[in-house]
Amino acid sequence: MNTNGQPWTDDVGDLIQAHxxxxxxxxxxxxxxxxxxxxxxxxxxxxxxxxxxxxxSCYTSPDLLTWHHAGIVLSEATDPTNTLTKESICERPKVLYDAERGRFVMWCHYDTPDYKYAGNLVAIADNPTGLFQVQRVLRPNGKESRDMTVYQDGEHTYLIHSSDMNKTLYFSEMTPDLTDCTGFNAKAFVDQEREAPTVFHDGDWYYTITSGCTGWKPNPALFSRSHFLFSNQKLIDNPCVGSRARTTYDGQPTYVLPVNGQYYLMLDHWQRFDLKHSGYSILPIEIHGRDLEIPWTDTPFGGPIQ
Structure with a gap:
């Protein structure tokens, strides 16, 4: 059984590499x-x-508890554009299902070795286990894109990305085929220096949970809420509680996962000088009225999944 905050292993005992x-x-x-x-x-x-x-990497599971390594689904070998090299930065992959075209679209933060390009890589596959073929590298609407996530809101899909040297978070609308941006974007948290964005919707509220910009040093997460996805977002408080709340349990947000009406926060526990041994946590998000609380649990998901 895997434990929150620690490296996890797959069904054959190998370290899970899905940071x-x-x-x-x-x-x-x-x-x-x-x-x-x-x-x-x-x-x-x-x-x-x-x-x-x-x-x-891609790992598969029928129950979110036991994981099987399905292979490396995006690499230099699956890049006909010859953009990717051993020196490339390719981070924070997020995958969307394009139901109209029956295919899967991956967005990543793509960068040069000096982190000065600050853009995105887009790849597509016919199956969820790939292989994903690189389609393009871009800066969305000409803006920087560093830490990022994606979010589908009804018929519209958005890339949410740290930009302006991490000073601003942008919500950039994607084209219907999910491989580019339409030109529409909206700013949030101007001059607040938020990164590692995650987004979800519950009831009347859209929530974000983000990290501060302190390099590899863990910092307190903050949540925001609004009745609107990309306007009137207001930073509220740190949703974590307890002795390690000020460091987000020594982790950083990467995604909010919905399961049967319950939301869970996925964290990376980065080991800066030993990245392959970085750990993971999946913690239940408690919603109290319009406020969030995320208590620590040693057990992933806080226990059996309902």
Whole structure:
């Protein structure tokens, strides 16, 4: 049984390499996508502590408890544009299902080794386990995109991304085929320096949970709420409680996962100089009226999933 805050293992005992990722429910299966960090750290020519780009992993599960490695679904080998190299930065993968076209679309934060490009990579696949073929690399609407997530709101889908050197969070509308942006965007948290965005909707409220910008050092998460997805968002408070609330339990948000009407916050517990041993947590989000509380639990999901 895996434990929150620790490295997790799959059904054959290997370390799960799915950092910065998300879980997609499609059919009767859950698909966990994330960065594969399964080699030793090194310092690149730009002085950045990192691991070589291996690819984006996918793990499958029928029950969210036992995970099977389905392989690396995005890598240099699946990139006909020859954009990706061992030095590439490809982070925070998020996958959407395009029901109209019956395909899967992956968005990642894409960057050069010096982190100066700050854009996105878009790839598509016919099946959830890939292989994902790179379609394009872009800056959404000409804006920087660093930490990012995606969110579908009815017929509209948005890329939510830190921009302006992490000073601003943008909500950028995607085209109907989910592979580009329409030109519409809206700002939130101007000059608040929020990153690692996550978004969900419950009742009358849209919520975000974000991290502050303190590099690798954990910081207190903050949640916001509004009756509207990308306007009037107001930072409220840290939803974490207890002795390690000020460091978000030594973790950083990566995704909010809905399961049967319950929401769960996925955290990465980064080990800066040993990234392959970075841990994971999945914690239940408690909604009290219009406020959020996320208590610590050693057990993923806080116990048996209802």
């Amino acid at each position: 910065g990722g998300m879980i997609l429910h499609h059919g009767n299966t859950y698909y966990w996508y994330g960065e594969n960090k399964g080699v030793d750290n090194y310092r690149n020519a730009e002085g950045v502590n990192m691991v070589p780009f291996i690819g984006i």
